[in-house]
Amino acid sequence: MTGAFSPVPGFPDVRPRRLRQSAPVRSLARETDLLPRHLVLPMFVREGLSEPAPIGSMPGVVQHSLDSLRRAAVEAAEAGVTGVMLFGVPAVRDAIGSGADDEDGILNVATAALAAEVGDAVVVQTDLCLDEFTDHGHCGVLAADGSVDNDATLERYVAMALAQARAGSQLLGLSGMMDGQVAAVRHALDAEGFQDVLLLGYAAKYASAFYGPFREAVDSQLEGDRRTYQLDPGNRREGVREALLDEAEGADIVMVKPAMAFLDVLREVRDAVRVPVWAYQVSGEYAMIEAAAQNGWLDRERTILESLLSIRRAGADAVLTYWATEAARWIARG
Ligand code: PBG
Numbered sequence: 001m002t003g004a005f006s007p008v009p010g011f012p013d014v015r016p017r018r019l020r021q022s023a024p025v026r027s028l029a030r031e032t033d034l035l036p037r038h039l040v041l042p043m044f045v046r047e048g049l050s051e052p053a054p055i056g057s058m059p060g061v062v063q064h065s066l067d068s069l070r071r072a073a074v075e076a077a078e079a080g081v082t083g084v085m086l087f088g089v090p091a092v093r094d095a096i097g098s099g100a101d102d103e104d105g106i107l108n109v110a111t112a113a114l115a116a117e118v119g120d121a122v123v124v125q126t127d128l129c130l131d132e133f134t135d136h137g138h139c140g141v142l143a144a145d146g147s148v149d150n151d152a153t154l155e156r157y158v159a160m161a162l163a164q165a166r167a168g169s170q171l172l173g174l175s176g177m178m179d180g181q182v183a184a185v186r187h188a189l190d191a192e193g194f195q196d197v198l199l200l201g202y203a204a205k206y207a208s209a210f211y212g213p214f215r216e217a218v219d220s221q222l223e224g225d226r227r228t229y230q231l232d233p234g235n236r237r238e239g240v241r242e243a244l245l246d247e248a249e250g251a252d253i254v255m256v257k258p259a260m261a262f263l264d265v266l267r268e269v270r271d272a273v274r275v276p277v278w279a280y281q282v283s284g285e286y287a288m289i290e291a292a293a294q295n296g297w298l299d300r301e302r303t304i305l306e307s308l309l310s311i312r313r314a315g316a317d318a319v320l321t322y323w324a325t326e327a328a329r330w331i332a333r334g
Contacts, residue, residue: 036080115168137222210284270315
């Protein structure tokens with residue numbers, strides 16, 4: 001081929017930098033948005049506290065008292081965050097996690113308080129898992145041989161789901177990774193008239209070292225690991241399979257967790273299901289960026305916003321993040 005024009009479009013006709021020449025042009029060309037409505041704030045509430053208690057492994061995050069929890073939820077709502085996900089830290093634990101379905105248990109009391117305070121402005125959500133409430137720290141009840149008993153655990157999840165729905169939770173986060181948990185809870189809720197309570201299936205939840213700092217946040221009693229129920233970090237196909245199963249069981253939303261180390265799974269799940277997909281930016285993702293920012297090794301605000309944008313770009317419709325309120329304020333400020 002001779003002459004100035006090639007049959008294959010290319011330089012100098014094609015100049016991708018045209019789309020980057022000014023802020024307004026870049027704004028027109030931007031593919032992915034991060035808005036306050038895409039953010040959900042996970043919160044910890046601990047029984048018996050009169051003041052919030054700092055969590056050493058997650059600088060800037062606290063275990064809340066009931067009062068500080070209410071105030072923080074109002075602040076999140078005012079910042080435009082659209083959901084709060086509650087985790088309870090009980091004073092007493094036992095083998096079956098009795099505190100989880102006790103109407104006077106910390107998580108259910110806190111849920112009722114938040115539903116009354118902010119229930120019209122944000123979606124009040126509750127973690128539905130036994131690990132905070134069991135004295136052995138596993139996400140389910142144990143069989144005689146010490147293994148986690150799937151079907152016996154489903155009965156506990158059903159009791160927990162009904163207690164949370166009665167307390168006013170609008171969305172239950174099924175994070176325990178038991179087989180059949182979505183269907184079991186959906187049927188039980190519907191039989192009691194809770195058709196409108198939403199279910200978030202933690203579909204692709206990996207047995208991840210990035211949960212490390214969370215263990216201190218909930219005073220976890222776990223020894224050993226969760227590899228008989230959470231996914232092997234090497235498995236992408238299996239994550240998609242779990243998401244399809246949760247969708248078929250009636251999950252309204254499915255989750256990929258952690259977020260940043262599993263963006264490939266997130267993209268594949270987004271393409272495979274037709275329900276909203278959320279991702280959980282977990283405690284280890286939080287702690288890494290905070291530590292580097294504290295040392296001045298990266299720009300804290302830009303790095304946090306980029307991490308959240310990346311999770312959105314990979315396919316998350318919403319993101320659970322400990323930075324939700326702060327990030328929502330940055331976004332609103334522009
Ligand atoms: C267990 C649970 C965990 C997290 C949320 N729910 C820990 C685990 O599975 O070991 C981790 C969240 C985080 O690290 O931020 N129900």
